[in-house]
Amino acid sequence: MSAHISIHELxxxxxxxxxxxxxxxxxxxxxxxxxxxxxxGKSTFLSVLAGLLSPVGGSVAYxxxxxxxxxxxxxxxHLAWVxxxxxxxxxxxxxxxxxxxxHFGSAKNxxxxxxxxxxxxxxxxxxxxxxxxxLSDGWAQRAMIARAFAQNTPTVLLDEPTAFLDLPxxxxxxxxxxxxxxxxxxxxxxSHDFDALDRLAHVQATLxxxxxxxxxxxxxxxxxxxxxxxx
Amino acid sequence: xxxxxxxxxxxxxxxxxxxxxxxLRIPRSVMGFGAGAALGVAGLLMxxxxxxxxxxxxVLGITSGASLxxxxxxxxxxxxxxxxxxxxxxxxxxxxxxxxxxxxxxxxMAKFNSRSGLLVFGLMLGYLAGALVTxxxxxxxxxxxxxxxxxxMGSFADAGLGAALVTISLAAVAIATTWRFRRSLDxxxxxxxxxxxxxxxxxKTSRMLVIGSGVLAAWTTAWCGxxxxxxxxTPHGVRALMRSSRHGxxxxxxxxxxxxxxVWADWLAHLAGLPLNAVLSIVGAPVVxxxxxxxxxxxx
Numbered sequence: 001m002s003a004h005i006s007i008h009e010l011x012x013x014x015x016x017x018x019x020x021x022x023x024x025x026x027x028x029x030x031x032x033x034x035x036x037x038x039x040x041g042k043s044t045f046l047s048v049l050a051g052l053l054s055p056v057g058g059s060v061a062y063x064x065x066x067x068x069x070x071x072x073x074x075x076x077x078h079l080a081w082v083x084x085x086x087x088x089x090x091x092x093x094x095x096x097x098x099x100x101x102x103h104f105g106s107a108k109n110x111x112x113x114x115x116x117x118x119x120x121x122x123x124x125x126x127x128x129x130x131x132x133x134x135l136s137d138g139w140a141q142r143a144m145i146a147r148a149f150a151q152n153t154p155t156v157l158l159d160e161p162t163a164f165l166d167l168p169x170x171x172x173x174x175x176x177x178x179x180x181x182x183x184x185x186x187x188x189x190x191s192h193d194f195d196a197l198d199r200l201a202h203v204q205a206t207l208x209x210x211x212x213x214x215x216x217x218x219x220x221x222x223x224x225x226x227x228x229x230x231x
Numbered sequence: 232x233x234x235x236x237x238x239x240x241x242x243x244x245x246x247x248x249x250x251x252x253x254x255l256r257i258p259r260s261v262m263g264f265g266a267g268a269a270l271g272v273a274g275l276l277m278x279x280x281x282x283x284x285x286x287x288x289x290v291l292g293i294t295s296g297a298s299l300x301x302x303x304x305x306x307x308x309x310x311x312x313x314x315x316x317x318x319x320x321x322x323x324x325x326x327x328x329x330x331x332x333x334x335x336x337x338x339x340m341a342k343f344n345s346r347s348g349l350l351v352f353g354l355m356l357g358y359l360a361g362a363l364v365t366x367x368x369x370x371x372x373x374x375x376x377x378x379x380x381x382x383x384m385g386s387f388a389d390a391g392l393g394a395a396l397v398t399i400s401l402a403a404v405a406i407a408t409t410w411r412f413r414r415s416l417d418x419x420x421x422x423x424x425x426x427x428x429x430x431x432x433x434x435k436t437s438r439m440l441v442i443g444s445g446v447l448a449a450w451t452t453a454w455c456g457x458x459x460x461x462x463x464x465t466p467h468g469v470r471a472l473m474r475s476s477r478h479g480x481x482x483x484x485x486x487x488x489x490x491x492x493x494v495w496a497d498w499l500a501h502l503a504g505l506p507l508n509a510v511l512s513i514v515g516a517p518v519v520x521x522x523x524x525x526x527x528x529x530x531x
Contacts, residue, residue, distance in 0.1 A: 050428075076430025083424055089282050090420040091476040100418050104429040132421075144425070151429060 004028050004154055004186045005049070009058035012044050021058055022214050026205075028154065028184040031177065033197050035190070036209030042190040043084070045209070046157050049188060050081045062155060076104060080148035084160035086140035088133055094143045095119070095128040098150040105151030114150055121176040122146040137164040145173055149180060156180070158189040162196055174200035255388070258395050263387040263497040264490035265398030266455045267465075269447040271489020272405045272482065274462030275469075276444035279416055279478070280437060281346060284523070287463035288448035291336060291441065292353035293329045295360035297452040298383070300328020302364040305379045306371040321382055322389075322453050329449035332356060336441055344434055349441070384506035385456040387497050394454050401450055405443050406486045412439070413479035420476070458493075459508040460515030465489040467522040 009021035026032055034042045047053040049060055051067030060067040062078040070078065080101075092100070095115065102114040119125050124146055127139055135143065141164045148156050162170050174196070177187055181202060191197055207214055237256070240248030273288040280286070288294070304324025339352055368376060390398075409416065415431045423433040451458065469484045470476050500510040 052427075072427055072432045073430045076428065081428050087422040087425055089422075092417060092420060096417070096477065097421065100414055101429055103414055104418065104431065147425070148428070 004030075004062065005188075006061045006064075007049075007058070008061070010048065010055050010060060011057035012041055012048060013053060013056045020214065022207075023058075024205075024207075026186055026188070028186055029181045030204040031181060031187045031189070031202055032205045032207060033189060033191060033201070033203045034207045034209065035192070035194065035197075040209040042209055043159055045207075046081065046159050046188065046190055050079060050157050051075050076151065076153070078153055079155040079157060080105070080151040080153045081157035082144050082148045082159065082161065084163055086132075086137065086144045086164070088137075088140060091131045091133055093129050093131050094124055094135075094146075097132065097143060097147050101147045101150040102152065105153060114152060118146050118150040121149070121179060123172045138166060138169055141165060142169055142173060146176075149176065154184070155186045155188070158187065160191060161189055162191060162193045170196050170200060178202050253392075258390060258392040259388045259497065260494055261392060262390045262395035262398060262454065263493045265395050265402055266387060266451045266458060267461055267493025268402035268486040268490035269398055269405070269451045270458060270462040270493070271465035271469075271485040272402055272409065273444035273447035273451075274464075274489075275466040275478075275481065275485045276405075276409070276440045276447075277462070278466055279419060280440040280444070281350065282420060282422075284467065284526075285463070287460075288444055288451075289457065289462070290350065290353050291332070291445060291448070292356035292360070293332050293336075293445055293448045294452055294457045295353075295357040296332030297325040297329035297449065298457060299360040299363055300324035300326070300331075301382050301456075302367050302379055303328070305382065306364075306367040306375050321378070325382075325456070326449065326453035328360075329452050333442075333445040333449055336445060337438075340438055340441060344437070346437065382456045383508070385458045385508040385511070387455055387493070387507065390454040398450060398454065401447060402486050402490075405447055406482050408439075408443065409478055409482040412436075413477065413482065416440075416478040457508070458511065460511045460519070461489055461493055461496075464515040464518050465492060467519060468492075471522055471525075 005026040007022055007024040007026070009023055011021050034045055036042055044053065048055050049067065051060070051070060054068045062070075065074070065078070067075065067079075090097075098115045098118050102118075105114075119128055122142055122145065124143060127135060127143070132140055132143065141161070145158065145161050148158070161173065165173065170193075178201075181187065197203055236248050237252060240246070240250075240252030240256075243249045270288055274286075277286040277288055277290060278284055281290070301321050301324040304320040335356075336349065336352070339348065368379070371379070415426070415436060418426045418429050418431045419433075419436055426436065427433055448462070465488050466481070466485050469481050469488050472488075473480055473484055475481060496510045496514060497507055499505075499514075500507045503510070
């Protein structure tokens with residue numbers, strides 16, 4: 001199977017720790033968990049994957065196209081990302097947000113269907129007509145994660161997606177993640193929530209960031225992770 | 232002027248009544264409507280740009296620039312014995328000042344992509360302009376001072392029908408553009424990063440918002456002076472009445488509502504013999520307080 005995401009000899013900016021280049025091919029339908037302590041570069045890694053930050057060396061490419069050379073619109077067709085803290089100021093309803101996401105995303109002809117399906121997958125129907133600024137942190141975060149999936153991109157990047165979620169909410173989102181994986185969509189997420197990842201998620205590879213290296217444990221054939229192997 | 236003489240003036244050629252209706256009343260109402268529409272939309276765009284309900288067309292410092300330009304035209308030039316009291320000096324001064332500030336803002340945005348930077352710039356420019364204005368006021372003649380103070384009260388009466396029609400056209404273009412980009416602007420309320428993830432360019436969007444509201448505010452201020460409160464209050468009233476904050480729903484209503492509010496306030500000002508800005512502030516301040524308080528009490 002061809003790789004969705006090819007990470008080639010990547011060296012991250014900003015962090016003092018690992019300057020060992022990372023090479024990794026992520027196949028469709030894979031979930032990669034990025035773990036490590038605070039400040040070790042997880043969010044930086046996700047920003048580089050999203051093309052928001054340029055790497056010091058190496059490259060990230062989606063279906064052969066380099067992330068940092070895509071236009072904003074091209075990038076939005078390849079990947080969607082969600083930061084760790086949900087926005088709270090907007091008066092848009094959850095349904096309106098999902099409609100907009102699917103309008104700007106890569107599923108233009110099936111707009112209504114995508115919105116309905118996403119509401120169902122993320123179990124958002126009771127808050128579909130609630131404005132974002134009336135939701136709790138947990139529900140706002142769940143709505144924002146749903147927003148990324150409604151964009152219908154091959155790749156979704158999530159920074160600490162479970163930070164505000166309670167256990168039932170985690171069950172719902174991880175089930176939705178698994179369904180997206182079955183449809184060949186790849187997910188890269190950072191997390192401290194080892195327990196939930198262990199029990200609920202279908203993680204194919206773990207990138208562990210430490211102060212000196214990036215260790216990788218993968219169940220698929222990793223094309224030469226030069227940063228060392230774990231487990 | 233009563234209804235009958237208005238009607239007589241409307242349909243007759245020549246004569247005092249016709250001159251009053253076509254030379255004064257109609258241009259003043261059309262300008263009022265256009266300026267109100269322009270400021271209503273400009274306020275909406277500013278509140279969207281800063282994601283802040285208290286933003287208005289004046290936060291970027293464009294009004295301060297206009298006031299400095301007018302001070303220079305009425306007070307400064309007067310002290311030098313040239314230009315003061317010439318017809319159009321105020322309009323030219325205000326246009327010069329406000330469009331100069333808009334130019335500076337665009338240059339600033341080309342270098343830095345920061346909304347808080349814009350806000351600080353606008354605020355500091357206000358202080359600077361205020362200081363320079365007081366320097367000129369201290370040395371001005373009584374007549375010039377009076378002209379400057381009157382400019383600050385705002386008025387729809389000084390523009391001709393031509394300028395009024397241009398104002399309405401500008402407002403219409405702004406409404407149509409807001410409608411065209413309604414989805415991007417809706418997404419913008421989720422924050423720059425969410426917007427970018429969904430394919431909406433934050434740089435382009437903020438530049439568009441500054442140019443749009445900047446041109447509307449600069450043009451309106453040049454012809455009508457610093458009209459208070461309309462830009463800030465209109466979007467609040469419209470959002471509350473329409474029960475929506477989506478740009479597709481409220482763009483046109485902000486224009487029509489701002490226009491109607493302006494004409495009504497101007498009519499009140501005319502009846503009571505008060506300055507326009509006094510009426511607008513007396514009516515506008517309680518409206519904004521009520522809307523904000525009701526929002527706070529609903530969120531608690």
